[in-house]
Amino acid sequence: MKYMLKNIPSICPACCSKKGKLLFEINSHDAAISQVKKNKYSILKKEIESIWGGNKCKVIRCDVCYFVYSIPHKSGTEKYYSIIYDNLQYPTWRKEYNLILNNIKKLQNKNIKYLEVGAGNGVFAKKVADIIGKHNVTCFEFSDKSIEEIKNHGLTCFNKDIKKFKTKDKFSVICFFSVLHHMDNPNLIFKKLSEIVDNDGRIYIATTPEESIAFMETQINAIAYPPTHVGRWNRLSLKKLGDRHGFSIEEYTLYYPTLLQSLKDIAFWKYSQKTKESQSLASKIASIKNNLIRKSFSLFLLLPFAASSLPSAIRRKKFPSSQLICLKKSKSQ
Ligand SMILES: [Zn+2]
Structure with missing residues (x-):
């Protein structure tokens, strides 16, 4: 695929700049047929059109922070993910886990609380619970099967949007592993994070870099379709978003594939x-x-x-x- 790179007025959800480049436009047919077999195609196409409020979606790159986002900027619904669910697989372990686990081990003498958004089958949350205690771990997850697995392990797990989370707790460590790029309204997410993170707490976000997705799209034609992928992050866009909500970058690590x-x-x-x-x-x-x-x-x-x-x-x-x-x-x- 060749990006169109056409100037387009649009408000960046990360930095609020009003200038962007249109990379490409897709329709609900393309987004549905690429993800499921024919037997699920019609129901998925209908759900995508319901999410978008139409049958077309633009993918735009901000001229200022290079955040790439979909317009309509709407993430997949629970129904959407239940249709494409066969294709989702959770990693058994991620390289990023080691760094965070080591940092949590350093804090183990304190009464710390851990929150994970999009906890999958809880592989990392369970490891954290071994260090800080199950009662100090809270997860958010949409998949019923995964929620059951996490709860069976004795951890708290909510099936709801983090933006609507009401709590008096303050969390010392909050993690998003491969989940932020699936979520719309990053400003509302960061607003919530600023309310629930401890004053000396840390937020870890692991996500695929925008440049890697651009390579797969332009060289391999492997398109990261919305509404599964609604945002593609890089260091600058995360910094700009963090600045607006009172966060600064403490650490930034890139991982290269073998x-x-x-x-x-x-x-x-x-x-x-x-x-x-x-x-x-x-x-x-x-x-x-x-x-x-x-x-x-x-x-x-x-x-x-x-x-x-x-x-x-x-x-x-x-x-x-x-x-x-x-x-x-x-x-x-
Ligand atoms: Zn921007």
Whole structure:
């Protein structure tokens, strides 16, 4: 895909600048067909149109902070995610966890409270609970299955929007792992964070860097469709948003993929596109219920995709696959 880069008046949700560039425009057909098989296509398309209030969506890059955002700036609903849910997978461990876990261990003698927004199946929250106690851990998650898993572990988990969270508690550590780019209204999120974070607390946000998504879109044609992806962050846009709500950057880390990871990402994306073609071999393999048999066949089928993806993977390796930002309240607060 080639970005249009056409000047367009639009208000940036991160820094409020009124100038931007239109990168591309998509319709509900494209956004639906790229994510699900034909049997779920109509219901997903209808839900996307209900979210957007129409059938078109623009993706715009701010001229000042380079935040990339969708207009309509609306994130996916619970129904939307329940339709595409088959495609969602939680990581078993992330590189970013180690840094945060070490920082929490340093605080373990204090009575600290931990909050995680979009906690997935609670893999990190459980580790934190081992250090600070289950009663000090609160999670937010939308998936019923994941909520059950987190609650079964004895942790508090809410199925609601963090922006509507009412509490008297102040949290020492608040984490967002691969979730902020799915959320609309970042100003309301940061307003809530400024209310609930402790004065010497820390907010950690891990998200895919904007430049990495741009590479996948312009070089591989792997489009990060709204309403799943409503914002693409970089250091400057996070700084501008933080400034407006009294936060400063304490730490900023970029994580680069290995060649193997890069190869896996691109080959798997190409393969997953094939699984959505109902008569393809990949689609038939994807529908095998036995995990071991499905994975074995998938691996075999992935090999030709991996071979053809190698040149792109070498180029992709130069772009960070994740960024971790740590924010704290500014001293004047
Ligand atoms: Zn901006």
